Amino acid sequence: MRYKTTFFVFILMFSILLFFLVKIQIFDSEKHKEFLDSLLTRTLLTKGLRGTIYDRNGVKLAWSEKYPYLVYTNNIEIEKLKNILTEDQMNEFIKSGEVKLEDYQIYSIENLGYYIQYKEIRRYLPEVLHIVGYLTQGKGSFGLEKAYNDILEGKLGSELVLSTPSGKIQQRIIQRKPENGENLHTSIDFNLQKYIYSQLKEISIPAAVIVENTKTGEILSLVSYPSIDEEFYNIDPYTWRKIIEDPKKPLLNRTTMGLYSPGSSIKPLIAIAYLLSESTPSTVNCTGKFEYKSSSGKTLAIFNDWLLSGHGETDLVKALRVSCNVYFYNIALKMGIDKIKSVADMFRINQKTGIDIEETEGIFPSRNWKQKVQKTTWYPGDTILTGIGQGYILLTPLQLLNFYTTIANNGTTPIPHIVKTKKEYTKLNIPENIWNTIKEGLLEVTTYGGTIKDRGTAYISFKDAPYKIAGKTGTAEVGKGKKSHSWFVGFGPFDSPEYSVVVLFENGGSGSEMAAPFARKIFDYLLGDDKNE
Structure with missing residues (x-):
C-alpha cells in the first residue's frame, strides 16, 4: 500500500511539472518571450x-x-x-x-x-x-x-x-x-597672460599680477605664479603629493585668495580718510623717526621712517610721492582707528569684490576685531602701524587693485569680472578735490625726480616712459627674518585711465626695486610705443 501511495504522488508531481512546462512553452510563450526580450535590452x-x-x-x-x-x-x-x-x-x-x-x-x-x-x-x-x-x-x-x-x-x-x-x-x-x-x-587676453607668466617664470618668485580694464572691470590678465604644468587627468599619486607639499603652493590662487600685508600701498586710503576729516592738511617735518609720547611728554615708542635721514618738510602730496612713514604715523594717530576703519568700510576694501571665481575676505582691523580675535585691547601703536599698512591688515591683490580702480574712476567701481557679459558698478560720493589731491600724489610717485628724499618711489622705473602712470609702491615687512613683500599698484594712462595693474612678489623685497620695474614692463606692453597688438 505504501509503495502505491509513493508512486501516485510521483505521478502527480510529474504531471503538474509537465503541465506547467507545456503552459510556459506553448500557451504563454509570447508572454514570456516578451519578458525575456526585455531582459536583453539595455539603456x-x-x-x-x-x-x-x-x-x-x-x-x-x-x-x-x-x-x-x-x-x-x-x-x-x-x-x-x-x-x-x-x-x-x-x-x-x-x-x-x-x-x-x-x-x-x-x-x-x-x-x-x-x-x-x-x-x-x-x-x-x-x-x-x-x-x-x-x-x-x-x-x-x-x-x-x-x-x-x-x-x-x-x-x-x-x-x-x-x-x-x-x-x-x-x-x-x-x-x-x-x-x-x-x-x-571670457575677458582674458591670453597673449598678455602668457607674456606676464613667462616673465614671472624667469624671476621664479611666488607672485600675483592682475590687469583690469579700469572702465569696465573686465579682467584682462590674472596670473598667480607658480602654477603646474601637468595635466590634471594624468597626474600620478607621487606627482600629486609633490604638488601638495610644494612650499611655493602652486595650487593657491594668490590673486584672489592670498592674504598679504599691503604696506605703503594702503597709504592713499589713509590719505583719503584724513582729507575727509581735515579741510586743511598739515605739513610735517620728517626727521626720519616718529616719537610716540605720553600725555606727560614721555617717549613711549619710536617708529622709524624707511629713510632714516628723513624727508624734511612734507605735505600730503609729497608724503604719497616719497612714501613718508612719519607723515602717516602722525595723521593716523591724529584720526584714530575708528575714523580710518569707517573710511575703509566705505570702500569695502577688505570685502569680497564680486569677481566670478573664488576669493577670500580680507582683514581691516578695528577695536572690536582685535578684542574678538586677539582677545586684547587696541593700542595707539596699532593705529600707528595701520597708518602704513602694517600690523593686522591683510588684503588680497584683487582687493587692493579694486581700491585703486575706484581712485582712477573718481569713486566709480566696476565689479571685476572674467566672463564678459557681467557689468555692474558701485559709486562713492567723495569731493572731486580729494580725488585730485590723491591722484596728484600718485602721479608724482612715477614722475617726480630729484634726490632720494624728494623723488617718487617709482620714478626710476618710469622716468622715461612715453605715457603717464599714477601708482604706489609698497614694501610690507613680514618678520621672521624674511624679505618684505614687494608691491606696485597703479593705473594709466593718467589723463584717461584704461588699465589698472597690481604686482605682488612674495618676499620680493623693496616695492621700488622689484614690483615697480615689473609693472613698467606690463604698462610698456599695454601702452608703449611698440606695444603688442
Missing part, C-alpha cells in the same frame, strides 16, 4: 562634451577631447582582439583592463558586439589654471569650471540596445544624442 547613457572656455580673441583656454576606449567585460574574448589591436594595445588591455582605440579600429570592435566607451579628457593651458580651475569627478570644483559648471556641463543622451545573453550588443534600437555644454567667452 546606455552617454554625456555630451563639456563646453570650451575661450579668451577674448577666441583662443581656447580649456577644452574637451573625446577618445574611444575598450573596457574589459566578461563577454570579451581576448583571442578575437589579436587581429585588431596592436601588440602594445594588447599588453595595455591585459595589464589595465582598458585600452585607447584608434579610429580605424572602432568598426571592427563594434562588429564583434563589444561596446565602446568614450572618455572625455579636459585640457588646459597651464598659464590660466588659476582662472579656469579644474574638474573633480567630472564636476567643476574650482575657478570658472565651478562657477559656470551648469552652463559648461554636457547634457545626457541615451541609447537603447538589444544584447545577446552573453552581453554582446546585437542591435542599436533607439538613440537620443547627448548635447554638448555651452561655450564660455
Whole structure:
C-alpha cells in the first residue's frame, strides 16, 4: 500500500511539472518571450562634451577631447582582439583592463558586439589654471569650471540596445544624442597672460599680477605664479603629493585668495580718510623717526621712517610721492582707528569684490576685531602701524587693485569680472578735490625726480616712459627674518585711465626695486610705443 501511495504522488508531481512546462512553452510563450526580450535590452547613457572656455580673441583656454576606449567585460574574448589591436594595445588591455582605440579600429570592435566607451579628457593651458580651475569627478570644483559648471556641463543622451545573453550588443534600437555644454567667452587676453607668466617664470618668485580694464572691470590678465604644468587627468599619486607639499603652493590662487600685508600701498586710503576729516592738511617735518609720547611728554615708542635721514618738510602730496612713514604715523594717530576703519568700510576694501571665481575676505582691523580675535585691547601703536599698512591688515591683490580702480574712476567701481557679459558698478560720493589731491600724489610717485628724499618711489622705473602712470609702491615687512613683500599698484594712462595693474612678489623685497620695474614692463606692453597688438 505504501509503495502505491509513493508512486501516485510521483505521478502527480510529474504531471503538474509537465503541465506547467507545456503552459510556459506553448500557451504563454509570447508572454514570456516578451519578458525575456526585455531582459536583453539595455539603456546606455552617454554625456555630451563639456563646453570650451575661450579668451577674448577666441583662443581656447580649456577644452574637451573625446577618445574611444575598450573596457574589459566578461563577454570579451581576448583571442578575437589579436587581429585588431596592436601588440602594445594588447599588453595595455591585459595589464589595465582598458585600452585607447584608434579610429580605424572602432568598426571592427563594434562588429564583434563589444561596446565602446568614450572618455572625455579636459585640457588646459597651464598659464590660466588659476582662472579656469579644474574638474573633480567630472564636476567643476574650482575657478570658472565651478562657477559656470551648469552652463559648461554636457547634457545626457541615451541609447537603447538589444544584447545577446552573453552581453554582446546585437542591435542599436533607439538613440537620443547627448548635447554638448555651452561655450564660455571670457575677458582674458591670453597673449598678455602668457607674456606676464613667462616673465614671472624667469624671476621664479611666488607672485600675483592682475590687469583690469579700469572702465569696465573686465579682467584682462590674472596670473598667480607658480602654477603646474601637468595635466590634471594624468597626474600620478607621487606627482600629486609633490604638488601638495610644494612650499611655493602652486595650487593657491594668490590673486584672489592670498592674504598679504599691503604696506605703503594702503597709504592713499589713509590719505583719503584724513582729507575727509581735515579741510586743511598739515605739513610735517620728517626727521626720519616718529616719537610716540605720553600725555606727560614721555617717549613711549619710536617708529622709524624707511629713510632714516628723513624727508624734511612734507605735505600730503609729497608724503604719497616719497612714501613718508612719519607723515602717516602722525595723521593716523591724529584720526584714530575708528575714523580710518569707517573710511575703509566705505570702500569695502577688505570685502569680497564680486569677481566670478573664488576669493577670500580680507582683514581691516578695528577695536572690536582685535578684542574678538586677539582677545586684547587696541593700542595707539596699532593705529600707528595701520597708518602704513602694517600690523593686522591683510588684503588680497584683487582687493587692493579694486581700491585703486575706484581712485582712477573718481569713486566709480566696476565689479571685476572674467566672463564678459557681467557689468555692474558701485559709486562713492567723495569731493572731486580729494580725488585730485590723491591722484596728484600718485602721479608724482612715477614722475617726480630729484634726490632720494624728494623723488617718487617709482620714478626710476618710469622716468622715461612715453605715457603717464599714477601708482604706489609698497614694501610690507613680514618678520621672521624674511624679505618684505614687494608691491606696485597703479593705473594709466593718467589723463584717461584704461588699465589698472597690481604686482605682488612674495618676499620680493623693496616695492621700488622689484614690483615697480615689473609693472613698467606690463604698462610698456599695454601702452608703449611698440606695444603688442
